[in-house]
Amino acid sequence: MAKEANSFLRVVGRAGIFPGMEPARTTLGSWDDARCSRREALKLGLCGLAGAAAGLLPGCGGDRPAAAGITAGRELPDDATWDLWLRRGWAREALHWEPGNAGAACCGLCPNGCVLEPGRRGPCRVRVNRGGTLFTLAYANPCSLHADPVEKKPLFHFLPGSKSFSLATAGCIFHCLNCQNWEISQRRPEETKDATGPELRLKAPLPASLSYADMARLSLFPEDVPAIAKSLGCASIACTYSDPVAFYEYTLGIARACRTAGVKTIMVTCGSIQGKPLRELAPVLDAAHLDLKGFDEGTYRRLNSGRLQPVLDALVLLRQAGVWVEVVNLVVPGWTDQRDGIRRMCAWLAEKVGPDTPLHFSRFMPAYQLTQVAPTPLETLLQARADARAAGLRYVYIGNVRDVPDAATTVCPACHKPVVQRDLFAVTKLDVAAGRCRHCGAVLAGVWS
Numbered sequence: 039m040a041k042e043a044n045s046f047l048r049v050v051g052r053a054g055i056f057p058g059m060e061p062a063r064t065t066l067g068s069w070d071d072a073r074c075s076r077r078e079a080l081k082l083g084l085c086g087l088a089g090a091a092a093g094l095l096p097g098c099g100g101d102r103p104a105a106a107g108i109t110a111g112r113e114l115p116d117d118a119t120w121d122l123w124l125r126r127g128w129a130r131e132a133l134h135w136e137p138g139n140a141g142a143a144c145c146g147l148c149p150n151g152c153v154l155e156p157g158r159r160g161p162c163r164v165r166v167n168r169g170g171t172l173f174t175l176a177y178a179n180p181c182s183l184h185a186d187p188v189e190k191k192p193l194f195h196f197l198p199g200s201k202s203f204s205l206a207t208a209g210c211i212f213h214c215l216n217c218q219n220w221e222i223s224q225r226r227p228e229e230t231k232d233a234t235g236p237e238l239r240l241k242a243p244l245p246a247s248l249s250y251a252d253m254a255r256l257s258l259f260p261e262d263v264p265a266i267a268k269s270l271g272c273a274s275i276a277c278t279y280s281d282p283v284a285f286y287e288y289t290l291g292i293a294r295a296c297r298t299a300g301v302k303t304i305m306v307t308c309g310s311i312q313g314k315p316l317r318e319l320a321p322v323l324d325a326a327h328l329d330l331k332g333f334d335e336g337t338y339r340r341l342n343s344g345r346l347q348p349v350l351d352a353l354v355l356l357r358q359a360g361v362w363v364e365v366v367n368l369v370v371p372g373w374t375d376q377r378d379g380i381r382r383m384c385a386w387l388a389e390k391v392g393p394d395t396p397l398h399f400s401r402f403m404p405a406y407q408l409t410q411v412a413p414t415p416l417e418t419l420l421q422a423r424a425d426a427r428a429a430g431l432r433y434v435y436i437g438n439v440r441d442v443p444d445a446a447t448t449v450c451p452a453c454h455k456p457v458v459q460r461d462l463f464a465v466t467k468l469d470v471a472a473g474r475c476r477h478c479g480a481v482l483a484g485v486w487s
């Protein structure tokens with residue numbers, strides 16, 4: 039045990055707070071699942087920084103925190119848990135809702151537009167109606183923390199080579215059949231946290247070590263995030279892994295605190311959010327990675343339990359608000375790999391969001407409820423990239439592949455020479471100076487310094 043702790047201390051200084059597994063899977067209350075995910079990630083070569091630390095996890099083989107106050111079949115936490123969560127600040131009144139009839143709460147955060155009767159919980163799992171008031175249970179209680187390369191978001195045109203302090207709570211607006219982070223996205227916050235025991239508020243300077251049991255009772259308030267990001271050498275923070283819309287109040291608080299402190303904020307999202315809350319959030323966001331999961335309403339409904347049009351509206355709104363946006367499209371065989379749909383999506387992106395919008399095609403790997411679907415063939419991805427370029431998009435990438443040499447290379451659209459070369463999530467060559475190509479001087483779209 040002592041040896042494990044020492045190993046952890048070393049790794050804390052090198053790679054972040056919770057090293058040792060693919061960070062998005064650093065999930066409390068699901069240790070067995072997390073171990074499985076780490077194996078998958080290692081097999082796929084996706085571990086990046088964390089891969090070097092595999093096997094050094096604290097709590098390995100036990101120390102699995104219990105989720106307090108969970109009663110099977112109940113919508114809300116029991117009274118004792120509720121009081122504790124209120125005192126910790128993890129439960130607080132939500133933004134963007136209004137009272138309805140007979141104590142109902144009408145939520146205006148995402149396009150689901152839920153009308154929740156007292157005692158009911160939204161499908162996002164984090165918003166509940168208690169006594170006629172809508173509360174969020176996802177405030178200041180992250181279940182995943184890590185310092186990632188910004189390329190891992192992925193963002194290729196935003197402070198390349200920098201690190202981003204990345205965090206998530208449980209819950210998500212969508213319920214994707216192929217979710218890679220279902221261990222946290224498809225959980226209630228109470229399943230990842232345990233407020234019992236001494237309060238532990240994370241602040242800079244960071245403690246020398248944290249166990250999984252510590253993490254389960256840990257609070258991280260927005261005003262403490264910028265100093266932690268700086269202490270880890272991160273130029274930005276990223277609300278990511280599950281979906282920052284589901285933990286909207288926390289995301290907004292973090293973005294405001296970071297704007298004041300001079301730290302950039304990134305949102306990695308499915309983009310399923312109503313216009314009013316997004317207009318409130320966008321002015322304090324610096325960059326967004328948006329998952330455009332396809333270009334067909336029916337597929338969005340069946341594959342993701344969501345809708346396409348609000349996502350397209352969010353993309354346009356973010357762009358108009360001056361947020362740097364990169365788009366990811368996961369090509370799922372049999373679901374989102376139809377060439378016609380990909381072509382229409384690329385044409386829409388070029389016209390409505392702009393030809394300088396980076397588009398990352400991502401290779402599907404079997405996950406969650408789509409384990410029977412084979413990985414995306416390389417030919418499909420290469421064809422998609424060719425179609426995107428033909429549609430006028432200037433920066434097109436292929437992710438989750440190891441055997442396409444230029445898949446992650448940025449090419450200057452003017453002189454066609456490589457300006458940024460990457461190996462997995464590391465920048466290996468950067469020929470960009472003051473936002474311009476070092477070869478020909480052309481302006482390159484992005485936020486480079």
Ligand code: SF4
Nearest residue numbers: 145148151152160162
């Ligand atoms: S955020 Fe969306 S899913 Fe959650 S309660 Fe509000 S409308 Fe419903």
